[in-house]
Amino acid sequence: MALTAESHRGIAREGSLFSASAPWSTQLLPVQDTTAANRRRSRTKFTEDQLKILINAFNQKPYPSYATKQRLALEINTEESRIQIWFQNRRARHRFQKRSEPEEHLESSQDEDHPEEKIQSRGDRRCRTSYTSSQLHTLIEAFMNNPYPGIDSRQQLAIEIGVPESRIQIWFQNRRSRCHVQRKREPDEALEQRQDQGQDL
DNA sequence: CCGCTAACATAATCAAACC
DNA sequence: GGTTTGATTATGTTAGCGG
Numbered sequence: 627m628a629l630t631a632e633s634h635r636g637i638a639r640e641g642s643l644f645s646a647s648a649p650w651s652t653q654l655l656p657v658q659d660t661t662a663a664n665r666r667r668s669r670t671k672f673t674e675d676q677l678k679i680l681i682n683a684f685n686q687k688p689y690p691s692y693a694t695k696q697r698l699a700l701e702i703n704t705e706e707s708r709i710q711i712w713f714q715n716r717r718a719r720h721r722f723q724k725r726s727e728p729e730e731h732l733e734s735s736q737d738e739d740h741p742e743e744k745i746q747s748r749g750d751r752r753c754r755t756s757y758t759s760s761q762l763h764t765l766i767e768a769f770m771n772n773p774y775p776g777i778d779s780r781q782q783l784a785i786e787i788g789v790p791e792s793r794i795q796i797w798f799q800n801r802r803s804r805c806h807v808q809r810k811r812e813p814d815e816a817l818e819q820r821q822d823q824g825q826d827l
Numbered sequence: 828c829c830g831c832t833a834a835c836a837t838a839a840t841c842a843a844a845c846c
Numbered sequence: 847g848g849t850t851t852g853a854t855t856a857t858g859t860t861a862g863c864g865g
Contacts, residue, residue, distance in 0.1 A: 666861075666862090668862090669862050669863075714855080717855085718856075721856080751852095751854065753853095754853070755852060757851095793852085801851095804850095
């Protein structure tokens with residue numbers, strides 16, 4: 627019963643960019659990891675009313691400010707992070723659709739022109755979170771233990787250091803990405819790896 | 828089984844805090 | 847002014863659910 631064809635699919639995209647250069651795990655992405663610690667957040671099911679409000683807001687402004695996202699979160703009784711994810715997914719979906727149907731659609735001052743409202747566009751974002759050294763210590767320790775924590779682990783960390791779970795998730799994302807970049811360009815004293823291909827661009 | 832889409836990933840980039 | 851690093855984005859993948 628040597629591995630079905632389906633499971634092979636998961637490993638198919640192995641040799642793409644970084645291959646197996648992850649120092650934190652001997653294996654690849656933690657896909658199909660049904661462990662409790664790596665479980666995803668349960669899928670949110672928006673009601674029609676919620677969707678109506680979200681879509682309406684999206685049509686007016688696909689790049690809402692943080693304040694707007696907070697207001698929406700309060701209005702439809704959902705976490706702000708879900709609003710953010712929803713807008714991300716919606717924009718991606720929309721963009722793909724545009725390619726297929728680039729019909730005339732330029733919005734010609736139909737709405738969103740409230741003179742009383744300043745057009746901050748992408749002005750105000752969430753205030754930058756500053757972590758204390760002890761919080762950082764906890765995060766780094768958790769990262770070394772598991773760089774891909776599931777919702778349960780993230781929530782536990784959030785309570786432990788007193789930071790919203792969404793910030794924990796962002797922190798792990800940034801941390802992982804940074805580690806990848808570090809591996810990419812580090813011709814320094816890391817190791818005598820100047821003997822590699824010597825092919826840079 | 829399949830389409831839709833929330834959840835999640837990386838990489839690039841913006842930008843605040845800090846020196 | 848440069849570095850560090852949190853926040854946001856585009857883009858692509860994984861997975862849950864209803865038809």
